[in-house]
Every structure is written in structure tokens, then in C-alpha cells.
Amino acid sequence: MSEGVSHAGALWDSVAFVPPVQRGKEEPVSDHQVTEVGQPEERVDVRLKGVRRTYGDVVAVADVDLDIRHNEFFTMLGPSGSGKTTMLRMIAGFEVPDRGTVEVAGRDVTTLPAYDRDVNTVFQDYALFPHMSVAENVEYGLRIAKVAKGERAERRDAALEMVRLSGYGGRKPTELSGGQRQRVALARAIVNRPRVLLLDEPLGALDLKLRQQLQIELKRIQREVGITFVYVTHDQEEALTMSDRIAVVNEGGIEQIGEPEAVYESPDNAFVAGFVGISNIVERPGGDFSIRPEKIRVLADGEGGEGLQVESGTIRQVSYAGMVTRFHVALDEGGEVQVARQNAETTSHEDEDLPGRQVRVGWRPEHAVAVGAQSGNETSTEEE
Secondary structure (H helix, E strand, C coil): CCCCHHHHHHHHHHHCCCCCCCCCCCCCCCCEEECCCCCEEECEEEEEEEEEEEECCEEEEEEEEEEEECCCEEEEECCCCCCHHHHHHHHHCCCCCCEEEEEECCEECCCCCHHHCCEEEECCCCCCCCCCCHHHHHCHHHHHCCCCHHHHHHHHHHHHHHCCCCCCCCCCHHHCCHHHHHHHHHHHHHCCCCCEEEEECCCCCCCHHHHHHHHHHHHHHHHHHCCEEEEEECCHHHHHHHCCEEEEEECCEEEEEECHHHHHHCCCCHHHHHHCCCCEEEEECCEEEEECHHHCEEECCCCCCCCCEEEEEEEEEEEEECCEEEEEEEECCCCEEEEEEECCCCCHHHHCCCCCCEEEEEECHHHCEEECCCCCCCCCCCCC
């Protein structure tokens, strides 16, 4: 169950169907604003400035500064208890920070109630009205906002088409699969055209194959609707697959912000290296280095190691994992690395006798990334 879901049902009537804030007629806007000196500046849809939230002696969010750009898919990734859901709830208006400010589209909303913010939230548990049809669920927020019947139907049908549920409007939620119900919840949120859509682990209750399918769908929908998505998850694959940028959250603070490739390939510290994917941390006289398993090769007998950092070791364990085989190698110079080899032309049977064998492993020097301390945050949290 996602963090904070226990509150979702009670809050949904007042929050999840919040009608869009009436901002009046707006001029078209671009993704950039112009500064006084005429230089383009990226437009920010969500800004946290020095935001702090505590629960008694527990610091859930520790003085965080964060800018989320217009029309980006931004993911807050972290383990349970990291503070990521508390940050999301402060943006949504479910929580008020002890200090600091929350801005949405340049407007200070720190103390405003949830219904007065131009955001909508999608929870893990869907929170669909079981007695209403799919169409009635999707257009509920528009009815509350007193949108004219014709426009309401047009926007409802467009939202259902966008999530590929055209023709399902007459069904009840109980007649849908879990993935279809989640898409109805998404359609109901985007039909209100919020400035920012908040998603609190919406795929967490689905099976792996369906999660992978909906990851692609969510990314497509976000691009089509042009809404800023702020997504919370503990699933590294979700974050890497869908995000424009990722914030790795730990102990109430942010360890690293960057594009998925940068976060994965160039982690700032040992926590990021270990949490985002699988990483080998090798301690050597020059410092601590992170090396991804797929960047390391087991060298064949007699194979030269030109251009590689080569070390010898002993294979401790071999694990077959479908597409890859994982070798756990204890290095003679200290430490252990995991090596991932694609099973393109080999089978697991060929590796059965490898444990205990002396081998050489190698990696390119540029693939060994120097990492700092385990965590850049000193404040701990048990929240969420």
C-alpha cells in the first residue's frame, strides 16, 4: 500500500475531484520565461523553498529546496520512510509545512486548502465511486464545477479516449480490471485540466506486466495532455522508464536530482548508487567507486585486458535470471562484485561448474564512478 493511502478515502471527496482553479482567461505560455536581461529562464510549476515538516522528534522533511519545471515528468524516488510522500502531500495541501513555502505556478499556496490549489491527485487505491458508471466517475469533478453538460460530455469522452477506454463509459468500476480502474482514475484527474497532477504510487497494486504497460501509457498521456506530472515511487524501474528528471529522496532530504541516465550512470554518493539499480561499491586506495554489474566482464582464459581495469578473483555464486546470468566474484584485492552477462549465446548449464573458479574481471576506467559518503543527509526520519 502506498504511503499515505490510509487517508486517501477520507480525503478524496474534498480533494481528488477538486474543480480547476478559476484563473480567468490566460494568454498562451511557453516553457520558458524571459528575464530582465532578455535571457530565457525555465518556467517552474512547483517550487519548495526551505520546506520542513516534523512529527514530534521525527524530521520527515528537512529544509528542502526543489524546483519542478513546467510540463515535465518529475519523479520523487526513495525508500519507505524517506519523506517523499510527505513532500507530495505538502504540494497537494494535505499537510502544512512547519516552515518554508510551497508555490504552484508562481502562487504561494503554503497555507491554502487543497481545494484552492490547481492540482489533482491520483492515489494507488483508485477511490472510484462503485455506484457510478465510468463516465459518471470521470465527469464528477466537472459536474461539481458546474461545467455545461455539452462541454462536460466532450471533455469526458476526450479523457476516456486518451486513456484508451472509449466505449467503457457505461460500465461500473467492478466490471473493470485493476489496470482499467487505474486509467479511469487518471482520466478523472486530467479531465479537470489541472496545472499539476500528483501521482502517489498509482501502479503499486498492479502486477509486474501491467505496471510495465502502464508506465509507457502514463508517459504517453503526460506528453499529450501537457500537464506537469509529479510522481512518487520506490520502484527504480518506474522512475528510470518514465521520468524527465528524478529526485532521489532519503532521510528527509534530496540526495541527487538529475535526468535518469545521469542518476544511474553518475550517482553522487553510495546511497544513490545502491538504491537506483544494482551497484558494486569497491573500496580502493584512490577512494570508493561505483561500478554497475553490466559494465563488468568476466574475461576468457588468455584474453587480454587492453583498456580495462583488470582484477583477479574467485566466483562464489552463479545465478540464472532469465535474460542475464549474475556472477558474484570475490576480488583478491578485497570486496566483491556482481557481474551481469547477457544470455545471448550461452545457457545456465554451461556455468554450473564455475563456483570456486579463479577468474579475471575487467571494466573500463570511466565506468568506475567515484562516490562519496553513504548519505548526504544527516537528519533521519521514520515517517511514511
